[in-house]
Amino acid sequence: MAYPPAPQNEKGLPQGRGLSAIDGSITLIVILLIVQMWWLTASLEAYLSGHRESALPAAIVSGILFVVCLLLFLFIRRVDREVRGRQ
Amino acid sequence: MKPSDPSGHDSLWREEVSFRTADEQYVARRQFGTFLVLTSLGMFVGNLWILAKSWFFQQPLYPLRPVARAGDIAPGAVKLFQYPGEHDPCILVRLGSGEYVAYSQKCTHLSCAVYYEKGRDRLECPCHEGYFSVRTGAVLQGPPPRPLPRVRLESRGDQLIATGITLNPEEI
Numbered sequence: 001m002a003y004p005p006a007p008q009n010e011k012g013l014p015q016g017r018g019l020s021a022i023d024g025s026i027t028l029i030v031i032l033l034i035v036q037m038w039w040l041t042a043s044l045e046a047y048l049s050g051h052r053e054s055a056l057p058a059a060i061v062s063g064i065l066f067v068v069c070l071l072l073f074l075f076i077r078r079v080d081r082e083v084r085g086r087q
Numbered sequence: 088m089k090p091s092d093p094s095g096h097d098s099l100w101r102e103e104v105s106f107r108t109a110d111e112q113y114v115a116r117r118q119f120g121t122f123l124v125l126t127s128l129g130m131f132v133g134n135l136w137i138l139a140k141s142w143f144f145q146q147p148l149y150p151l152r153p154v155a156r157a158g159d160i161a162p163g164a165v166k167l168f169q170y171p172g173e174h175d176p177c178i179l180v181r182l183g184s185g186e187y188v189a190y191s192q193k194c195t196h197l198s199c200a201v202y203y204e205k206g207r208d209r210l211e212c213p214c215h216e217g218y219f220s221v222r223t224g225a226v227l228q229g230p231p232p233r234p235l236p237r238v239r240l241e242s243r244g245d246q247l248i249a250t251g252i253t254l255n256p257e258e259i
Contacts, residue, residue: 025120
């Protein structure tokens with residue numbers, strides 16, 4: 001049985017380079033996620049301690065971290081499409 | 088690659104299930120990335136929930152309730168009572184100086200019941216050795232992340248009246 005030829009993408013990006021970019025992005029997302037997890041824990045503790053003034057800045061920072069994670073994820077999708085020649 | 092439907096887009100299963108080994112690595116990473124971003128979204132929603140709770144927070148109306156008579160408790164002795172509800176155990180301590188202090192009896196770590204250790208003059212949680220200052224409720228040692236909620240007391244005649252609960256010791 002003959003296997004289909006290896007995928008050729010239009011921009012000529014090698015597979016390994018795409019994987020490195022995706023791995024780097026995922027590592028960054030994981031680091032941001034750990035920071036966000038700590039942030040949520042700290043703001044919950046502050047809220048339960050009666051310090052309600054810190055809730056707004058905590059939500060803003062958490063939102064920024066989420067947006068950065070989303071942008072990195074969109075970057076991953078773009079690299080994935082480019083390398084696998086789906087565009 | 089030949090599109091699988093008239094609109095020109097690949098169907099979802101072609102995106103997510105690849106028959107090429109090289110593509111599987113991409114699919115796995117993309118799915119893992121989706122999971123991470125959804126987790127990030129969940130934590131952001133958690134922060135928004137805290138913000139909403141803070142904005143719409145209303146100070147609860149605590150009942151006035153007599154908890155003890157002033158002369159009933161000797162210095163260094165304690166009395167247990169429930170406040171503000173029947174399922175909210177609290178501990179009243181008469182300090183050596185004659186002053187009365189009262190706290191929620193639930194440890195802020197995992198809600199074990201704290202007790203007054205007279206010899207060391209502190210409140211102790213037996214579960215994980217969390218210690219609290221008997222004068223302020225502040226954490227002295229151990230895993231509890233917050234001070235004990237303090238019951239506000241007023242002396243009216245010979246009665247000690249509980250008037251509310253303070254979460255933040257700085258408000259006292």
